[in-house]
């Protein structure tokens with residue numbers, strides 16, 4: 001049992017606050033992905049869980065035990081560092097076996113585990129090499145293998161696949177997910193690749209400027225973003241936003257059209273994903289500004305009431321610049337955000 | 347100008363300088379060592395190495411190096427680790443610890459002589475405390491061990507800082523992420539020192555050790571100040587051949603012997619602390 005609880009954790013570096021009041025519970029055996037833009041505090045949070053950084057305030061619990069005063073080695077964790085930290089004076093074998101030898105496991109067991117994890121990461125033919133003789137991606141896989149070999153309760157991975165080519169990354173992703181599920185390991189996985197986050201995560205925590213904006217299942221994050229930031233960050237192309245003026249009784253004026261929405265005082269923003277609009281007879285009037293064929297679909301950038309608006313449409317359509325379209329938003333996919341708080345309004 | 351020749355042209359001035367002021371005098375000394383009675387022979391080596399004082403001074407020099415260098419390495423490593431861990435005031439501590447570097451070896455010898463001589467600091471303290479009733483001759487022929495200890499202490503005090511400086515720079519070059527990784531994977535502070543610091547410090551340790559060992563074989567002024575003739579060392583022998591006995595050939599021969607020993611030890615150190623092929627440190 002290794003549930004991770006992060007309670008009211010804040011971290012300041014001098015006068016700069018890198019993390020504000022983080023609260024997050026990661027269930028036993030859950031695969032939690034931390035997703036966020038560069039500099040939002042992902043690594044800092046991971047290092048606090050690992051014990052390499054001390055939180056300014058707050059508590060960290062792992063497996064029902066308060067660990068924030070314990071050194072890293074007593075927390076039952078293993079970590080993949082963002083910059084790999086593969087020891088340059090040791091061979092790949094010695095690197096992967098480092099933690100096992102520190103635990104004084106019998107040499108036969110060390111060999112067995114090193115070879116197993118190396119095979120898993122497809123680096124079994126590199127075991128005799130030094131880190132200076134490896135490519136960046138190979139080094140990164142050594143770092144992952146070193147953490148997996150520990151068979152820890154909790155594994156912390158800081159962008160562990162960022163340096164692999166697309167194909168290898170896809171393969172490693174699947175293997176990683178399989179191994180961790182099989183070994184019942186609780187995982188925190190940092191990435192800024194949202195596709196990776198979507199495909200791996202049991203739950204995703206979206207971070208923004210030192211805060212967790214939303215922590216939920218991938219589909220929920222995608223469908224029901226809790227804040228404007230999440231809506232704009234997740235999804236490629238991101239969600240469209242249009243200003244909405246209140247007309248009373250849950251009626252809203254969006255780009256000259258009246259649309260049913262929530263009852264709310266003050267202005268709102270209307271939001272819809274590009275793939276959730278259809279060509280129709282009534283809806284938002286749009287002027288085509290750019291057409292990008294994506295193979296299966298057309299990505300059409302339009303002007304809707306003076307705001308840029310993207311729509312993913314059928315690739316059989318023949319559209320040209322300046323065409324006017326009517327885009328019908330799918331009713332159950334419409335979302336509303338309060339510009340004052342940037343939060344979603346139901 | 348062809349870029350192929352550029353590096354050679356750039357190192358030309360320093361090469362000329364080294365040839366004029368190091369290689370040429372060295373060749374002169376080497377020639378002198380093998381020259382006696384108008385012909386080339388090993389006569390100078392036979393004479394100087396056969397003299398009874400040769401083996402005792404060689405033995406003394408080696409013993410001193412053996413006593414001093416390991417202590418200096420350990421101390422320098424300890425001090426360098428401590429300094430590197432400090433967050434505040436580290437420069438100040440480093441400056442204070444390196445003050446002895448700025449003092450010439452003869453001056454250092456005289457300072458320690460002032461401590462150990464009959465009317466010196468140590469004697470006054472011991473009599474003042476009533477440990478002994480009257481000042482004793484500490485650095486006399488009656489106390490060869492004490493003479494040796496005084497010289498060793500002075501050498502340690504004087505020349506540990508040079509290793510310290512090199513090792514502090516070396517430790518500073520080791521990225522902190524390796525320590526963090528080692529910590530996460532269960533290495534205790536002592537294990538981190540053994541498994542991360544020491545191996546990654548090999549290049550600096552090599553430099554520091556070679557420098558110290560070679561300088562230890564050249565120990566002279568401190569010995570003169572503290573031991574006088576009680577503790578003959580190689581450099582002292584060379585000095586007396588050159589200036590007391592006016593035997594330049596003998597001095598040159600002994601100088602070459604010291605050089606050969608230094609080179610031998612340098613090779614041993616390079617080999618012992620070599621970085622495995624392929625490992626980039």
Ligand SMILES: Nc1ncnc2c1ncn2[C@@H]1O[C@H](COP(=O)(O)OP(=O)(O)OP(=O)(O)O)[C@@H](O)[C@H]1O
Pocket residue numbers: 013016018036037038039040041042043044045082192
């Ligand atoms: N030791 C430190 N001292 C001062 N500021 C720091 C320190 N470590 C991190 N920061 C700051 O804290 C913020 C969060 O850094 P962090 O490394 O956690 O970002 P990240 O989300 O991991 O980014 P990336 O995706 O680029 O790795 C950054 O603005 C960074 O400049």
Ligand SMILES: [Mg+2]
Pocket residue numbers: 042043044082158
């Ligand atoms: Mg990071």
